[in-house]
Amino acid sequence: GQNIDQPTEMTATEGAIVQINCTYQTSGFNGLFWYQQHAGEAPTFLSYNVLDGLEEKGRFSSFLSRSKGYSYLLLKELQMKDSASYLCAPLGEAGTALIFGKGTTLSVSS
Amino acid sequence: GAVVSQHPSWVICKSGTSVKIECRSLDFQATTMFWYRQFPKQSLMLMATSNEGSKATYEQGVEKDKFLINHASLTLSTLTVTSAHPEDSSFYICSAMGFGETQYFGPGTRLLVL
Numbered sequence: 001g002q003n004i005d006q007p008t009e010m011t012a013t014e015g016a017i018v019q020i021n022c023t024y025q026t027s028g029f030n031g032l033f034w035y036q037q038h039a040g041e042a043p044t045f046l047s048y049n050v051l052d053g054l055e056e057k058g059r060f061s062s063f064l065s066r067s068k069g070y071s072y073l074l075l076k077e078l079q080m081k082d083s084a085s086y087l088c089a090p091l092g093e094a095g096t097a098l099i100f101g102k103g104t105t106l107s108v109s110s
Numbered sequence: 111g112a113v114v115s116q117h118p119s120w121v122i123c124k125s126g127t128s129v130k131i132e133c134r135s136l137d138f139q140a141t142t143m144f145w146y147r148q149f150p151k152q153s154l155m156l157m158a159t160s161n162e163g164s165k166a167t168y169e170q171g172v173e174k175d176k177f178l179i180n181h182a183s184l185t186l187s188t189l190t191v192t193s194a195h196p197e198d199s200s201f202y203i204c205s206a207m208g209f210g211e212t213q214y215f216g217p218g219t220r221l222l223v224l
Contacts, residue, residue, distance in 0.1 A: 031211055042203045042218040043154070045112075048211070087154075091211055097144045098205075098213055100154045 002026045004101035006088050011107045012078050020073045020104045022088030030094045034062050034073045035087040037103065043087055046073070075106075083108045112208045113137055116216035123194055124224055131189045131219045133204030139184035140206035144213065145177075148201045160187040194223040 003025040012018040024032070031050035035043035049055055049064035049071065061074040073086055085105045089098040113136040123129050133143055141162050146154040158179050159167040166179035178190040187206075191198055199222050205213040 033212070035215075040201075042215040045212060045214060094211060095142060095207070097156045097159055099156060102153045 002090070002092060002099050004088055004090065004099070006086075006101055006104045008102065009105045009107070011109065014078055014080060014108060014110050016078050017074065017076050018078060018106065020075070020086050020088075020106070022071045022073070024069050024071070024088065024090040026090045026092040028092040028094075029066060030091040032062075032064055032071050033087075033089040033091065033098060034060075034071075035089060035100075037085045037087060039084070046086075078108050080108050080110065082106065112212070112214045114204065114206050114214045114216040116202075116204055116219050118219060119217060120220050120222075122222045122224065125195050126193055129191045129194055129221060131191070131202055131204075131221075133187045133189070133206070133216050135185045135206040135208070135214075138206070138208050140187075140208065141184060142207045143181060143187040144205045144207075145179065145187075145189050146203045146205065148203060148218075154203065157189075191221065194221070196223045199223045 005023045033048050034046040036046050037043040047062040054063045059076045064071045085103040087100050087103040089100050115134045117132045143160040145157045148154045156169050157172045160179045160181040162181045162184050168174045181187040201218050203218040205215045208214050
C-alpha cells in the first residue's frame with residue numbers, strides 16, 4: 001500500500017520562504033515527485049528526487065531522505081502566483097502511475 | 111519539450127451520450143499513459159494505465175466497459191466515456207511518461223453531463 005501525509009493548508013506572505021513537508025510510505029521506491037496545481041488546472045511538474053539530498057531549481061528546492069520516508073519542497077521569495085496546491089507523489093514501482101494525496105494548499109498574501 | 115495535449119478542453123453533453131477525450135504527447139513518445147479523474151476539492155484519482163498496443167489496466171472500482179481506453183500509437187491515447195450520466199461530470203486528466211520516470215500532464219478535460 002501507499003500512504004502520503006502532507007499538511008492540508010499553509011499560508012505565507014509575499015517574499016517569505018515556506019517549507020512544505022511530506023512523509024510517505026510505499027512498497028518499492030523509484031523517486032519522489034512534486035507537482036504544482038493551480039485551481040481548475042492540471043498539475044505541472046516541479047521536481048524529481050531519486051537520491052538523498054537537496055535539488056535546487058530557481059526559487060524552488062526539493063529535499064529527500066529515503067531512510068526517513070521524508071521530503072520537503074522549499075519555496076523562496078514567494079509570489080502571489082505561487083498560491084496553489086502542491087502535490088507530493090512518491091513513485092513506487094518503476095513505470096507505474098503516480099498516486100496523489102490531497103496535497104497542500106498554499107495561500108500567499110500581500 | 112515534454113508537452114501533452116488533450117482535446118477537447120471542455121465538453122457538455124446530454125445524459126446517455128458517449129464522449130471521447132484524446133490525449134497526445136506532442137514531442138515525445140509515450141509507451142505508457144495514465145488517466146486520472148478529479149472531483150472539486152478532491153485529489154487526483156487514478157482510473158487506468160494505458161499501454162500502447164495492449165489492453166488498459168483499470169483501477170479497482172473503475173468500470174472498463176464504461177470508460178473505454180485505446181492507446182493505438184506511441185503518441186495518442188483516447189478515453190471514451192460511454193453512456194455518460196451526470197455523476198460522470200468531472201475533470202479528466204491524462205499524463206504521459208516522458209524522460210526517465212517523469213509524468214507530464216495534459217491540461218485536462220472538463221466534462222459536464224446534463
